[in-house]
Amino acid sequence: MKKNRKRVILSILFIFVLVVTHFIMGYGYIFKAMSYAYLRGQKGPGIREHHLFENIELKAPKPIKWDNNLPNISISKKDSSFLDSIESAGFLVIQNKEIIHESYYNGFDETIPTNSFSAAKSMVSLCIGIAMDEGKIGSVDQKVADFLPEFKKGELSKISIRHLLTMSSGLSWTESGKNPYSNNAEGYYGNNLRELVMSQKAMEEPGKFFDYKSGDTQLLTYILEEATGISLANYFYDKIWSKVGVENMGYWNLDKKGGDEKGFCCLYVTLKDYAKLAQLILNNGEFNGEQIVSKNYLEKCLYPAKEITEKDGEENNRYCWQWWYANKEGKDIHYGRGLLGQYYIIIPSDNLIIVRTGWKRKKLGEDGHPEDFWDYVRIAYEMIG
Numbered sequence: 001m002k003k004n005r006k007r008v009i010l011s012i013l014f015i016f017v018l019v020v021t022h023f024i025m026g027y028g029y030i031f032k033a034m035s036y037a038y039l040r041g042q043k044g045p046g047i048r049e050h051h052l053f054e055n056i057e058l059k060a061p062k063p064i065k066w067d068n069n070l071p072n073i074s075i076s077k078k079d080s081s082f083l084d085s086i087e088s089a090g091f092l093v094i095q096n097k098e099i100i101h102e103s104y105y106n107g108f109d110e111t112i113p114t115n116s117f118s119a120a121k122s123m124v125s126l127c128i129g130i131a132m133d134e135g136k137i138g139s140v141d142q143k144v145a146d147f148l149p150e151f152k153k154g155e156l157s158k159i160s161i162r163h164l165l166t167m168s169s170g171l172s173w174t175e176s177g178k179n180p181y182s183n184n185a186e187g188y189y190g191n192n193l194r195e196l197v198m199s200q201k202a203m204e205e206p207g208k209f210f211d212y213k214s215g216d217t218q219l220l221t222y223i224l225e226e227a228t229g230i231s232l233a234n235y236f237y238d239k240i241w242s243k244v245g246v247e248n249m250g251y252w253n254l255d256k257k258g259g260d261e262k263g264f265c266c267l268y269v270t271l272k273d274y275a276k277l278a279q280l281i282l283n284n285g286e287f288n289g290e291q292i293v294s295k296n297y298l299e300k301c302l303y304p305a306k307e308i309t310e311k312d313g314e315e316n317n318r319y320c321w322q323w324w325y326a327n328k329e330g331k332d333i334h335y336g337r338g339l340l341g342q343y344y345i346i347i348p349s350d351n352l353i354i355v356r357t358g359w360k361r362k363k364l365g366e367d368g369h370p371e372d373f374w375d376y377v378r379i380a381y382e383m384i385g
Contacts, residue, residue, distance in 0.1 A: 029190040036189065044178065045188055047089060047114040047340060047359060050268045053253040056233040056261065064245025066272055067098045073383045075101060086341070086372060087359035089114050090271040093380045094353040097279070101383055102271070105358070113250055113268035114357045117338030120252075120267035121217045123236060123277065125165060125322035127224055129297035130239045136227040140165060140300075140321075144219060147226040148198070155202035161223065163206040164216040165321035166305040170204030173197075173215030184214055193218065193255040193262065210308050210319050214264035217322060221263030232261040244280055244287050246273040265338070271355055278344040278353045281334060302334045310368075318368045326369055328377060341372060354380045 036052050037044050075083070075091075080103070083091055089108040093100040104110070116123075131137045138146075140162040145151040151159060163169045176182035187193055197218045204211075221232045228235055233252040241250065250273065253266035269277070280286075281302070285293040301321035308316050318325055326333040328347075335345040341361030345354040354376050362371035 029186055032189045045115070045117070045339065047117075047342070047357065048112065049115065050113065050251040050253055050266075053266075054255075054257045054259065055251040055253045055268075056231075058233065058237050058241050058246075058250035058252065060246045060248055060250075060273075061242050062245055063247045064276075065247065066094065066275070070098050070100065072099070073101050075103065075379065075383070079379050079382075082375065083356075083358075086361070088341075089357040089359070090355070091376070091379075092271050092275055092353075092355040093383055094275050094279075094355075095384055096351050099272075100380075104271075108357075110270060110272060111248055113248065113270045113273075114342070115265070115338070116267040116269060116274075116336075116342055117265045117340065118214065118217075119274075119336035119338035119342045119344060120263065120265055121214075121322040122336035123240070123267060124217055124220050124224070124232065124263050125301050126240060126280075126293050127232065127236055128161070128165065128220055128321075129293045129301060131224055131227050131235075132297060133294045134228075137161065137223070144223065147223045148219070150198045159202070159206045161220070164220050164223075165301070166207075166308050167210055167212050167216050167319060167322075168207050168305075168308045169213065169216050169219075170202055170206045170208070170211070171200040171213060171215060172203045173200055173213040175213050187214065187218065187255075187262065187264065188266075191256040191259065193260050194222065197222070208308060209311050210305075210316050211311060212319075217264040218262070220322075221261060232263050240277070240280070240292060243290060243292055244276045246276050248273055271357060274344045274355045274357070275353050278346050278355065281346045282348060282351065282353060303332075324369070326367075326373070333377070335373070337370070337373070341370070343373060343376060345373075345376065347377075350384070352380065352384070 084105050088105045090104045092102050141160050144159045145157050151157060159169050174182045176184055186196055197215050200215055224235060225231055248270040251268040252261050254261055280292060284295050285291055285298050302323055303320055304316050304318060304325050305320060310316055324335050324337055331347055331349045333345060333347050335343055337343050341358050343356045356376050365371045
């Protein structure tokens with residue numbers, strides 16, 4: 001009896017010391033992560049949890065319905081089973097502004113917004129482009145230190161907006177979708193995002209190597225706010241969201257009440273509204289007669305940044321200014337992508353948009369693109385012949 005009591009006391013003491021140690025070391029967010037993920041049956045962040053965090057609502061002031069005059073082209077049983085097995089939430093194909101195919105899985109429907117994860121980064125890039133068009137930002141080669149005084153010292157002073165856009169900052173951010181002690185995890189679950197991002201150190205010469213870091217996008221978020229005097233979500237709403245005819249409410253999560261938008265992730269959008277954002281790219285930055293983001297910026301931000309290389313020295317053929325690029329039989333493919341397989345894909349030569357949301361994705365292929373990305377492209381082309 002005494003032994004059992006002693007074990008219980010020691011267990012309680014161990015847990016107490018563990019908890020206190022985590023908070024002292026700055027890892028207190030781990031317990032929030034456990035509550036939001038593991039206690040909800042997840043291994044990590046999910047696609048339907050905007051309500052768990054503080055957020056900014058993005059209303060739909062001028063909804064425009066997609067043309068839906070064509071019959072919904074059915075998907076093969078094999079491909080439908082694949083989409084279901086990879087835990088898709090939705091799959092959408094639009095060509096010439098007409099819905100070709102629309103399907104939902106695992107309890108999702110057209111009214112449920114899902115987490116973009118890193119696909120939000122592409123929208124941050126568009127906001128930077130608009131701020132440049134407005135003269136709020138001088139150029140992509142303007143130094144970060146012009147906006148953020150924390151970057152005026154030492155090697156940090158060399159970093160420019162271009163380096164952030166191309167993920168070549170050389171900063172110390174630890175990128176991981178699985179490690180609970182990574183900067184990504186702290187950025188997602190923590191409540192002091194600005195302090196986390198501003199505490200980074202210069203590790204490598206900027207502008208040389210592509211090294212994917214969500215912290216680079218978060219710095220762009222703060223630069224945008226300093227340049228425009230408006231927070232990311234509100235600027236995005238004013239300049240893009242309110243103008244492209246979205247049909248449903250969206251959300252952008254914050255690190256805390258009255259805090260900062262998680263620009264590196266956490267924009268919640270419905271399937272057909274992702275396509276509205278993609279249509280803006282297909283329209284060369286124009287929507288309903290208004291040039292929202294300049295063609296000049298899009299011509300630069302949508303194609304691989306050739307001034308940087310991959311870490312192994314290979315030519316960079318896939319990463320742009322917070323956008324991804326692929327090529328199929330000579331056709332340009334521009335896309336945003338996020339953790340767990342969120343994609344909005346634009347193929348201008350065929351006036352084609354593909355959107356997929358869900359809980360899983362395949363591994364990266366040798367070409368640097370997730371293998372399931374090519375599955376969605378293939379399925380779409382089989383539909384349109």
